[in-house]
Amino acid sequence: MYVKLWHGDTKSIQKDSQLRTYLGVIFIVSCVVTAWSYGINENYFISSLRHSIFTVVSVITSTGFTSSDYNLLGNFPRMLLFILSVVGGCTGSTTGGIKIFRFQVLFALALAHLRQLRRPHGIYLPTYQRQKISESVATSVFTFITLYCLCLVILACGLASFGLDFSTSLSGAAATLGNVGLGLENGTTANFSNSYASLGDGPKIIMMFGMILGRLELLTILVLLIPSFWKD
Numbered sequence: 001m002y003v004k005l006w007h008g009d010t011k012s013i014q015k016d017s018q019l020r021t022y023l024g025v026i027f028i029v030s031c032v033v034t035a036w037s038y039g040i041n042e043n044y045f046i047s048s049l050r051h052s053i054f055t056v057v058s059v060i061t062s063t064g065f066t067s068s069d070y071n072l073l074g075n076f077p078r079m080l081l082f083i084l085s086v087v088g089g090c091t092g093s094t095t096g097g098i099k100i101f102r103f104q105v106l107f108a109l110a111l112a113h114l115r116q117l118r119r120p121h122g123i124y125l126p127t128y129q130r131q132k133i134s135e136s137v138a139t140s141v142f143t144f145i146t147l148y149c150l151c152l153v154i155l156a157c158g159l160a161s162f163g164l165d166f167s168t169s170l171s172g173a174a175a176t177l178g179n180v181g182l183g184l185e186n187g188t189t190a191n192f193s194n195s196y197a198s199l200g201d202g203p204k205i206i207m208m209f210g211m212i213l214g215r216l217e218l219l220t221i222l223v224l225l226i227p228s229f230w231k232d
Contacts, residue, residue, distance in 0.1 A: 001013055001016065001019065015129075016129075017104065017128065017129050018090050018091070018100050018101050018104060019090065021100050021104060022060075022089065022090050022100045025060070025084070025087070025100070026056060026057060026060060029056050029060075029080055029084060030052055030053045030056045030057075032077075032080065033052040033055070033056060033070075033073070033077045033080065033081075034048050034049045034052040034053070036073060036074070036076060036077050037051065037052055037073055037077070040072075040073065040074075050067075051067050051068040051070075054066075054067045055067065055068065055070050055081065056081070056084065058182070059081050059084045059085050059180060059182060060084045060085075060087065060088065060089060060095070060097075061089055061093075061095050062085070062088065062089070062095045062096040062097065062178055062179050062180045062181070063181075064180060064181030064182060066182055081182075082170075082171060082174060084097075085097060085174050085175060085178045085180045085182070086098060086152075086174055086178060087099075087100065087103065088100070088178055096177070096178035096179035096180055096214050096215070097178045097180075098144070098145055098148055102141045102144060102145060104128060105126075105128055105133055105137060105138065105141045106141055106142075106145060108126040108127060108128055108133060109126045109133065109138055109141075109142075111126070112124040112125065112126040126138070143219075144217070144218065144219070147218050147219070147222065148177070148218060151177060151210070151213055151218060152170075152173050152174060152177055153173075155172075155173035155176070155177060155206060155207075155209075155210045156169045156170045156172075156173040156174075157169075158173075158203075158206045159172050159173060159203050159206055159207075162199075162200060162202045162203050162206075164199075164203060172203070172207060173207075173210060176207040176208075176210035176211045176214065177210045177211075177213060177214040178214055179211055179214045179215055
């Protein structure tokens with residue numbers, strides 16, 4: 001997309017469904033978090049807007065920076081930011097998470113299946129940008145999302161086995177698997193490094209493994225764990 005934009009091709013970018021959805025998610029969540037933050041601090045709209053947009057963009061792009069303690073906003077904004085850390089950015093980018101494209105394919109498949117249930121004799125083909133979603137793409141998306149959720153649960157359980165509470169375990173697993181850095185209990189720049197530094201060797205090893213899994217998008221590492229891979 002950057003190359004197309006560099007060559008002056010703006011129409012293909014405007015028609016790209018993934019990019020529109022990605023920017024739409026950023027806009028909507030930023031507005032919601034801003035409104036929520038402004039409701040708490042009514043005298044600081046510009047500050048609420050600036051910190052909200054910065055945090056939302058930082059989380060969805062897995063940049064890992066924060067300009068304010070978003071834990072003070074309450075559970076609802078924290079949940080939205082947690083969801084963004086799992087969703088991630090666009091395919092082909094260096095962001096972590098499952099990626100927008102896979103969710104779009106998943107929703108298209110689910111919608112086609114629901115329509116098929118409503119009219120069993122009808123033919124409903126799942127499409128993405130007016131193109132039929134092939135069986136190989138559908139299988140790849142289902143496989144990745146299933147493995148991602150499974151790894152997230154396993155990592156969270158592993159962290160919980162070392163005595164970490166539910167919120168820290170789940171957010172820590174999502175943050176490392178998505179290479180986001182920020183967790184639900186790590187909302188401030190001041191406490192960010194200290195909160196991870198205070199963990200024992202066991203949780204750190206689990207999080208390190210989660211970071212490698214997420215950075216290489218699971219499949220590269222998980223294939224190495226299959227015994228048949230090492231056989232001729």
